[in-house]
Amino acid sequence: MSAAGGNPPVLVGRDIRKTFRRHTGDVVKALDAVSLEVGPGMLTALVGPDGAGKTTLIRLAAGLMTADTGELKVLDIDVAADPQQVQERIGYMPQRFGLYEDLSVLENLNLYADMHGVTAAERRERYPRLMEMTALGRFTDRLAGRLSGGMKQKLGLACTLVRLPELLLLDEPTVGVDPLSRRDLWKIIRQLVHDQGLTVLLSTSYLDEAERCDRSVVLQEGRVLAQGPPAELSRKAAGRTFLAEPPAGQTARGLQARLLDDPGIVDAVPEGGQVRFVRAAPEADPVASVGALQGAAVVPAQPRFEDGFMILLRGTAAAGQALAGSTILDRPPERYGDEVVIEVRDLVRRFGSFAAVDHVSFEVRPGAIFGLLGPNGAGKTTTFRMLCGLLPATSGTLRVAGVDLRQARASARQRIGYVAQKFSLYGPLSVTENLEFFASAYGLHGGRRRDRIGWAMRQFELARFARLPSEQLPGGYKQRLAMAAALLHQPEILFLDEPTSGADPLARREFWRRISALAEQGVTAIITTHFLEEAEYCDRVAIMDAGRVLAQGTPAEVRRRARPEPGRSPTMEEAFIAIVEAARHGESPHAASVGGDA
Amino acid sequence: MLEAIRRILGLTWKELLAVLKDPRGRITLLIPPVFQCLIYGYVATYDLNDVPYAVLDRDRSAASRDLVARLDGSRAFHRLADLYRTEDLKTAIDERRVLLVIGIDSDFERKLLLGQPADVQVIADGRNSNTAGTALGYVGAVVTAFNADWRAAHGQGGSQVRVALRAWYNPNLETRWHMIPSLIGTLTLLQTLLLTAMSVAREREEGTFDQLLVTPFRPVEIMAGKALPSVLIGFVQATNILLVAQLWFQIPFAGSFLTLYTGLSLFLLAAVGIGLLVSSIAATMQQAMLYSFLVMMPFALLSGLATPLSSMPKALEDLTRVNPLRYAIDIAERVYLEGAGLDLLLPDLWPLALIAIVTLSTASWLFRHRVT
Numbered sequence: 001m002s003a004a005g006g007n008p009p010v011l012v013g014r015d016i017r018k019t020f021r022r023h024t025g026d027v028v029k030a031l032d033a034v035s036l037e038v039g040p041g042m043l044t045a046l047v048g049p050d051g052a053g054k055t056t057l058i059r060l061a062a063g064l065m066t067a068d069t070g071e072l073k074v075l076d077i078d079v080a081a082d083p084q085q086v087q088e089r090i091g092y093m094p095q096r097f098g099l100y101e102d103l104s105v106l107e108n109l110n111l112y113a114d115m116h117g118v119t120a121a122e123r124r125e126r127y128p129r130l131m132e133m134t135a136l137g138r139f140t141d142r143l144a145g146r147l148s149g150g151m152k153q154k155l156g157l158a159c160t161l162v163r164l165p166e167l168l169l170l171d172e173p174t175v176g177v178d179p180l181s182r183r184d185l186w187k188i189i190r191q192l193v194h195d196q197g198l199t200v201l202l203s204t205s206y207l208d209e210a211e212r213c214d215r216s217v218v219l220q221e222g223r224v225l226a227q228g229p230p231a232e233l234s235r236k237a238a239g240r241t242f243l244a245e246p247p248a249g250q251t252a253r254g255l256q257a258r259l260l261d262d263p264g265i266v267d268a269v270p271e272g273g274q275v276r277f278v279r280a281a282p283e284a285d286p287v288a289s290v291g292a293l294q295g296a297a298v299v300p301a302q303p304r305f306e307d308g309f310m311i312l313l314r315g316t317a318a319a320g321q322a323l324a325g326s327t328i329l330d331r332p333p334e335r336y337g338d339e340v341v342i343e344v345r346d347l348v349r350r351f352g353s354f355a356a357v358d359h360v361s362f363e364v365r366p367g368a369i370f371g372l373l374g375p376n377g378a379g380k381t382t383t384f385r386m387l388c389g390l391l392p393a394t395s396g397t398l399r400v401a402g403v404d405l406r407q408a409r410a411s412a413r414q415r416i417g418y419v420a421q422k423f424s425l426y427g428p429l430s431v432t433e434n435l436e437f438f439a440s441a442y443g444l445h446g447g448r449r450r451d452r453i454g455w456a457m458r459q460f461e462l463a464r465f466a467r468l469p470s471e472q473l474p475g476g477y478k479q480r481l482a483m484a485a486a487l488l489h490q491p492e493i494l495f496l497d498e499p500t501s502g503a504d505p506l507a508r509r510e511f512w513r514r515i516s517a518l519a520e521q522g523v524t525a526i527i528t529t530h531f532l533e534e535a536e537y538c539d540r541v542a543i544m545d546a547g548r549v550l551a552q553g554t555p556a557e558v559r560r561r562a563r564p565e566p567g568r569s570p571t572m573e574e575a576f577i578a579i580v581e582a583a584r585h586g587e588s589p590h591a592a593s594v595g596g597d598a
Numbered sequence: 599m600l601e602a603i604r605r606i607l608g609l610t611w612k613e614l615l616a617v618l619k620d621p622r623g624r625i626t627l628l629i630p631p632v633f634q635c636l637i638y639g640y641v642a643t644y645d646l647n648d649v650p651y652a653v654l655d656r657d658r659s660a661a662s663r664d665l666v667a668r669l670d671g672s673r674a675f676h677r678l679a680d681l682y683r684t685e686d687l688k689t690a691i692d693e694r695r696v697l698l699v700i701g702i703d704s705d706f707e708r709k710l711l712l713g714q715p716a717d718v719q720v721i722a723d724g725r726n727s728n729t730a731g732t733a734l735g736y737v738g739a740v741v742t743a744f745n746a747d748w749r750a751a752h753g754q755g756g757s758q759v760r761v762a763l764r765a766w767y768n769p770n771l772e773t774r775w776h777m778i779p780s781l782i783g784t785l786t787l788l789q790t791l792l793l794t795a796m797s798v799a800r801e802r803e804e805g806t807f808d809q810l811l812v813t814p815f816r817p818v819e820i821m822a823g824k825a826l827p828s829v830l831i832g833f834v835q836a837t838n839i840l841l842v843a844q845l846w847f848q849i850p851f852a853g854s855f856l857t858l859y860t861g862l863s864l865f866l867l868a869a870v871g872i873g874l875l876v877s878s879i880a881a882t883m884q885q886a887m888l889y890s891f892l893v894m895m896p897f898a899l900l901s902g903l904a905t906p907l908s909s910m911p912k913a914l915e916d917l918t919r920v921n922p923l924r925y926a927i928d929i930a931e932r933v934y935l936e937g938a939g940l941d942l943l944l945p946d947l948w949p950l951a952l953i954a955i956v957t958l959s960t961a962s963w964l965f966r967h968r969v970t
Contacts, residue, residue, distance in 0.1 A: 388812050410814045418812040424805035428616055440608025441813040443601045495812075 011038035016070035048219035049504035054203035091165030097156030101145030150181020170202035178375035211305035237303035267310035270536035347396035358547035371538035417486035427471030442489035456484035609823025659707035783926030794873025799886035821962035852937030861929035871957025878964035
């Protein structure tokens with residue numbers, strides 16, 4: 001196969017429609033008159049917010065379901081008529097790939113090779129290449145269940161590729177994968193496309209990933225908003241994208257929040273200490289009619305795919321309303337002056353001989369947002385579980401609001417709110433029932449209970465889903481419900497473990513707006529995240545790897561640790577990769593702290 | 599204290615909602631026990647009816663015909679064949695056509711008339727020793743009656759001793775009378791054990807348990823909030839089985855319902871305690887399910903439901919003392935058939951209370967201390 005032009009497209013869809021019926025009876029249009037083409041030897045990305053129809057489209061292409069109407073041809077075969085023949089020639093990796101966790105890496109590979117009838121001779125030729133590509137060669141005897149999230153994804157990809165397919169379908173292959181593993185996965189995918197001429201269709205909610213593809217198809221609520229080379233979409237934002245430097249004494253986060261409230265602004269995100277914003281319409285004078293800027297210095301910026309994407313999304317009727325998320329507490333938490341709210345000193349947690357958390361120290365001041373960044377298995381969640389009193393520490397001190405939650409009386413937990421990494425409310429219970437349960441868990445009753453549940457329903461716009469079982473909520477609303485449940489009792493400290501993992505760009509902006517608003521009102525938040533650009537929202541961040549804190553300080557301080565590259569300020573992701581790689585290669589990771597107070 | 603009670607009630611309500619909101623959940627909890635109870639009532643019986651048998655009558659006298667007529671006349675036996683050759687005897691048993699063969703010697707009547715002992719040969723299919731034993735017992739009873747009548751009719755003296763048999767509390771020794779009350783404990787144990795074992799394991803697997811542990815719930819409150827709904831559901835199931843026993847099988851109830859439910863509540867607490875213990879040890883729902891079945895089998899075998907405790911080896915008999923089902927069956931039978939009061943049941947009640955206290959407190963300690 002070659003990527004020569006003029007070859008017929010590998011996948012052609014015409015006017016595809018697919019509807020689903022929810023348990024509650026309402027009909028959801030997953031795909032609504034979708035037409036698209038995937039060219040041979042190309043890397044095509046399906047992008048869009050949660051519920052846009054990305055997964056449905058990929059499952060249709062894999063012949064796992066059939067469309068209501070429309071035509072879908074893969075490799076010139078009608079998928080609906082002959083799914084078996086299509087499946088024999090394509091590779092498909094679902095969001096949660098079916099690895100057998102109790103089998104070793106090699107046994108998993110063999111299993112998939114057996115299923116696809118790969119001969120022993122082909123295996124001898126194929127396995128070494130897959131092992132080299134995925135760097136799993138050293139781990140062939142390890143149980144799949146004991147691999148890290150990133151390694152599991154690589155193994156899933158290797159299993160999909162035991163036989164070279166003519167089209168590779170990947171459904172959100174990098175969700176929940178840390179930046180380093182994400183980079184590795186992308187290296188593999190690019191290699192496949194460029195060296196082996198493979199055609200790849202993947203779905204993603206990471207817009208920087210879509211930017212690196214040959215073509216992108218933007219989906220929103222089942223409709224194609226745009227398709228073409230990503231640069232085309234970026235060009236939409238030309239002349240509308242700017243960088244604003246917050247005036248002295250103001251935070252980038254505060255400026256960003258004000259900009260988002262401005263009707264003339266489509267998008268605003270903190271970036272490298274500044275705020276990148278996109279205007280709804282091009283304007284000669286960037287500052288004109290934007291009151292929120294309040295004298296901030298503004299320079300034009302290079303438009304990105306993400307900027308164009310936001311213009312496209314906010315331009316449609318459905319997403320046209322203002323971004324939700326400025327959460328107002330009805331009573332700000334009591335302030336504790338400037339005393340430290342969370343203090344961690346020399347914290348160690350060993351599992352057997354393995355130190356999951358290795359002499360970690362940091363402190364968090366009231367009303368601050370503290371970010372813990374790190375790859376999978378860095379020890380972030382273990383640190384979190386110890387802070388919340390869910391796991392005993394092997395040694396070291398930890399104080400949350402002055403006490404160790406593991407030893408403290410149960411009432412001390414009244415002061416914290418906790419949002420776990422994956423949705424962990426009660427799925428079969430309705431939104432109201434979940435809120436009522438957590439209200440009684442926190443001792444809210446009578447009028448106060450009614451007030452607080454009413455507050456949660458209003459602030460998080462949950463009222464229209466009040467009776468829906470929470471497991472059937474759309475992704476973004478699950479997140480809202482989890483936040484609402486954690487905030488019912490007005491905690492002063494919020495623990496958020498990977499709250500934005502798997503969330504689409506809109507949901508992530510909304511989430512951070514809430515957190516910023518809460519911090520303004522005095523709530524202290526400690527957050528782990530994979531999304532390094534999100535570190536910009538934090539007052540201080542700590543970068544963790546292999547159980548140790550490699551760097552901590554304000555986002556600006558940490559960013560300066562990146563390998564200097566002339567002419568451009570380093571991004572948080574570059575800084576992160578530089579710091580982690582330096583530490584892994586045994587270079588001295590400098591001191592644990594870069595100094596400076598938040 | 600009030601706060602704690604509110605939290606416990608909140609958790610109880612949540613648990614009940616989680617189990618009963620789903621129509622499938624409601625059906626699987628309420629229908630199978632009633633159904634199983636009906637099945638056991640009809641199927642699990644040691645009483646024999648219509649046992650097929652054959653006769654090899656070499657005598658063909660009035661006496662031999664009288665004996666065979668007595669067997670035919672009892673509702674327990676059903677004559678399938680008359681055999682003429684000794685060889686047929688073996689094939690009839692081997693082919694499982696009959697369970698018994700009665701062989702009567704050619705001098706049967708002659709010996710009887712002479713007042714000498716006359717032999718009747720009874721061959722039973724011992725492959726099912728239980729049934730064979732019972733059937734032989736029945737034949738014995740028929741022969742004894744025949745003997746007595748023969749002697750009276752022929753003016754022979756002989757044995758003066760007659761055994762007068764009376765079975766107390768179950769005069770006709772109906773298996774059903776023993777079986778159904780025992781099921782109140784047995785069937786509810788299986789269901790409450792599974793229900794409780796899954797409850798914490800499910801929360802652990804779905805990550806909601808951490809969410810629960812970071813709220814102000816104390817371990818004891820979680821334990822209470824988890825135990826209470828299972829006990830309530832157990833009561834409903836026990837009541838359903840009781841209703842089947844009373845209304846359908848119409849087994850006479852000699853004791854007081856208050857006594858029965860007092861015993862049941864201690865039993866349910868013990869069962870729920872074991873379930874919670876299983877649940878706090880298991881890491882996943884699958885493990886919880888496996889462990890539950892793993893403990894359920896010995897509980898059922900070592901309970902006295904099917905085999906008498908007194909005939910077990912000493913070591914196993916001692917082991918039954920930690921089995922809540924053993925006490926539940928004893929309580930149910932004694933309250934049901936004997937009408938025993940709480941004072942008489944004390945030897946059953948305190949071990950149940952002890953099992954409940956030990957398992958429930960261990961489980962609540964493990965909630966927080968089990969390192970995952």
